[in-house]
Every structure is written in structure tokens, then in C-alpha cells.
Amino acid sequence: MNAHSSSVSASGRASASPVGGGRLELLNLQRAFGTYKALAGIDLQVERGEFIALLGPSGCGKSTALNCIAGLLPLTGGEIRLDGRPIHELEPEKRGFGMVFQSYALFPHMTIRKNVGFGLAMQGVPKAEAESRIDAALDLVRLRSQGDKLPGQLSGGQQQRVAIARAIVIRPPIVLMDEPLSNLDAKLRLEMRAEIRAIHEAIGSTTIYVTHDQDEALSLADRIVVMSGGLIRQVGTPEDLYERPNHVEVADFMGYRTRVSGRVADGAGAVDLASGRIILPAAAKLRPGTAVTVSTRPEDFVATRGGEGLIGTVRAIEYRGRAWFGSAALTDGTVVYFRADGALRNGESVTLRFDPAHTLVFEGEGA
Template identity: 50%
Template structure:
């Protein structure tokens, strides 16, 4: 941070990943990744385990070499530069602190390696500890700190050298739910204060949505969508992306008719109307809905478009609503929210607003989409 308290100027204008590919034998972990990250931007790489996000981070850090493609900071090609000479900061999932060093010495380690003079080193270490609110812990060893405090030390160590790029590899995954929420806020505040360019790996969609300026959603090493949190959340471009950002319900249906910006779809005893631009005009489709957009009414509600009958299987009380899982007559499992209690075995009707329904043309490989959606939805229970 500059002396006037404002975020310092970023060290580059653009970080460009150009056709970045990494293979391990016959397995392709990252496949032709193209992306541009602006200086000062916070970008999250989002996807399930095995999607290639950590491989991308390791390629950026120089811990792996690309099989093909390149990485550029403006006009400087950095994938051919040794890892320790890239001037990048790294925050690991397991903190990677030196147990025999004090907190202050852990934070100042990178400065010592760079042979920064001791007075300057002490000043910058103190500033970094102030940023993460750990000045009073400076003389302790890592084992004397809580998990959240250790993660703050790791973050302070990564930013104290004022690196050109900060890389974070699922840094909150070892913390409990409350600490994760608290640290999420602190990481965002720290990014705003310092203005450092950050690439953040996570499989947690809420974490990515709350922290990032933009998201890169990956599957099988291939980019599925790049956009702002609002774009990804409100306008997912595929069933896979939709499943990963909370569209838990999926129904295979067929287009019955279209009128200007609405499409009517049917299948078995289900008939739904979707509203919006660029909807499928014919053929088989995948209809997807968020659980919170599928609301329970009652069994005697009038039947019609956007109302589906189902039998309740499981009910979970979640404070301001009940999470309800049910099965339709055709065997489809649906997840909905209810503002009133219902019981397993009860017949209910669920309804969805046409504006909240997403339709996607069904891909040729139905097995593939089943696998992809299941993989995306794993762990993304909303």
C-alpha cells in the first residue's frame, strides 16, 4: 500500500494465459486455456476436484511447466522464468509455515531471502501484521496460533514482498464454517486495501461469488464460462455451469411451442413455461431450477404451467425455510423450499416463476451431461 493509504499501482496491465496446456502422460489436466486477467483484478478459478484449477495455479507459480502455450505479463513471457524469479506470492492450503520460526520471522522470510535491510524488513513485517491484525502475536510460534491465525500469517507472508501476483490455493478449506466466513471478508478487504492482482482457486461457489471480480469455471481442464459473479450466477451458459452455481433441479423435457420470448416445454405430467431471450426453439431440452426458486404450495393448488406435483421424501428445517426433497410421478427428484412445514409422504405442488427457469438444448451425449452435472453438483448443495 502506498504511503497515503491508497492501493498501490499494479505491477502490470494484463496477465495473459495463451493456449495453456498441461498433460501428464495421456491425461490432459489443462487443455488450451485462454484467459486475460487485468492488473488489480481478483479472479477465482472455480470447479470440482480434478477440473484443472490447481494445475493452472501451479503453472502460474512455476511449480509445473506447460506442455504447450504460454503465460505473459504484458510483454514479458513468464512461463520460461524460474519460479523464484517471477515475484509471485503464494498462499497454500496447508499454510506451509516454518514451525521453528516466530510469526514475525515467518512473515519476513521472503524479505530476508531478498536481502532487504533489517530496518526496512522490520517495518514491512509490522505493516503486514497490522493488515492481518496479528501484531500482538509476532513473537509466537505457529503451533501457538489457531488455524485462522495461521492462515493470516500465511497471507501476510505472501503479500509482504508486494508481489506482482498473489496465488491462493483453497486457503480456507481447513477452517471451520465461521472462520471461513470471517476470513473470506478479511481476504476481500485486504485485496481492496492493497490492490494486488489475485488468482484464487476454490471449489466453493459461495466463496468464489463473494470474493471475485470475475470467475473462470473449469471442467476437465477446459474453460466452461468466464464472467462476473452476477453473469455466472444469473446467466450460466451450460447445464454444467448452472449445476455448479446452484441449479440443483434438472428435468429432461421437449419443446412444445415458442412465442416471441417464451418457450413451453413438456414431459410426462410436467408442463413448464420459460421466459427470456435465446431459448431453445425445438427438440429435447434440459430444464434447470434452483431449489430456492422452486417453492412449495399445496396439493390442492390449481394445476397448470409451472406447477409440478410431487411426493415429499425428506424435509430439513433450515431456519428461515424448510428444504424439501420430493419425487414426481415420473420418478424425477426435485429440491424445493417451503415457508411452512410439510411431512415425508405428503403430496404437494411446487411452482417456479418462468423468469427463474433455465432451458438448455440437450446435448447428444446424455450420459456425458449426466456425469458432468452430477460432478458439478457434488458438494454444491444449496
């Protein structure tokens, strides 16, 4: 993907003014590449002023969806509506969206001010107004003092802030961001998260943000859309998805790394695993004999020396500041991920216990 400006298409033609105020509807959105369905029919409503994160692993369709919204990819089915008006046949520049990509896509020979103001020049905004809007955008990203420098004289984080300023200076109804922090180091990513959220709240535009990083999505978004296989698996608030994933693929992506197959033993929540029996309230509503997949996060699956629980053998262990985390093999060979309060040795036998309040039970063995 090669986007030179937030306000022009690949053809370089001038942007029109925004065509709406920011309420976006995706209706049975489809995009195929030959026989491969990158988007298999997704429906989503994004309200004006919302911050939406499209989250999922590589190949799930999130960037394809963003490119279709931007107009960089034509649809093979479905509709896109902005404030009730169909826009999926409009050229990218006529949609008036702001775009921020991971590659920054700044003009290396132009000063920061000229980069930020490029879209305004394409729109024919009078010079005095353009200068005022450039100042305001640079103030918002805290780069007014860097306006006369070239992009190559700035750090990666500063260049990304320039790209954001360029996207918002045209006052778009929607800002589209495709993994904008993936080229930055961990410290800068944390700093930029807070800045992006603050900028979103300051300008009031709708923001659609693509990421494969669940921490980014949780910290930034009003709602998260988890995608897999070209489909939307779940839409909800960060708390909804973190605490109550409704699909095993969503749970896996939200950090529920341990998956153990079992069968409901009775109506009181007993579940028989190959490595032993556990009691889980979430299983009590299922019929005895139902095949299930039990899933939990490493921080909620504790390994100790001795006591009651499942027996496993430590395969790997590492220290992460306040606790030890590792993996172990149960007696049937299933690999699980755990937390421990102290150091353990590879090959050591340990007892592993689920936290019933934070353990999910999905119908279906290996769901």
C-alpha cells in the first residue's frame, strides 16, 4: 500500500470536501481475490465519534476491510454507507477520509509544514486558512517547533505524529489508521497510544484503527471488532471481549492461551479432563456428557509444588518482573500455560489449578 497523502488518491487528484459526518455502515461487505474470500460478508455499524479497533491475526481481513472503506480496494459485494449515503462507488479522494499508515508515507523533500498542508493545497484552501489549520494540527501533535525540518530529521514517533497531523488537518469525517504503531519501539508505542486517543477526543472524528495487538485495542477503542477468516467473530467493549469472549477464536486472541478438551460429568459443574476432574461453575448449565473446551489465561492458571489439581511437567519458565510464567505438559501431552509465584525448574512436576471465576467453557471438543 502506498498512500502519499491523507487527502488524495493514488491518482493525485484533489480531494473533495467530506461527504458526511461520520456514521458508517458496512452492509454484507465482501471482497474476493479470485476464489479466496478475504471478506466473506461482514456487517458493522460505527457511530459518529466512536473509536473502533479492527483486531485479529494476519490474514483475518481487517486491513482488507479498511482498504475497502478507504476506497483503495473495490468491493465484490455489499455496500458502504456514510450517514445513510452509499459511498462504495466513490473514488478515494471523494470520500474525504483521513488516512494514517504504518509507513508514514511522508514526502522526504518537503518540510513538515508542507507535508501537513499538502491535502489542504489539493483542496484549494486559501493560504491564510491553510496556515492556521496547519498550526492547529501541529500544535495538537506537539510539533509546531519542528515545522521547518524535513521528515528525515525527525524520529519515527515524530514522523508518525506528522502523518496523523496530515490526516486530521483536512477535518475528515472518519480517520482510518492501519497499524500505525507497528514500526515503533515498545516505549514509543505506549506513548503514541495515549496521544492517538487524546487526538481522537480532541477532533471528534470517527476513528477506525487496524491492529493485531490486543493491548493496543483494549487501551484505545470504545468497541473492538475481532475478525477471523474474513468474518466478524465478536463486537463489544474492551471489557466485554476481555472478560466474556463468546467464541473460542476470540478467546484465543484475547489471551486465553490454555485449551483443554473435556466432557461435562454432572449438573454441578464437574468436568472430566484426560488429566483429572475439575469443578467449573460455567459448566453447570451444560448437559452431562457434553464435549467441551476449557480455556483460561496464563495469569489465572497457577502452578505450585504439591496440593490438589492437575499434574504437569514444566517445559519452559521465564521471569517477567512480578511473577514467573511458563508452559507445562499435562499427563496426556496437552500443553498449558501458567503463572507461578516462584522459580520452577524445567522437567519439574507441578500441580496446576484453574481459577473457576476466570475460566471459560465452550461447547465442543477442541472448539
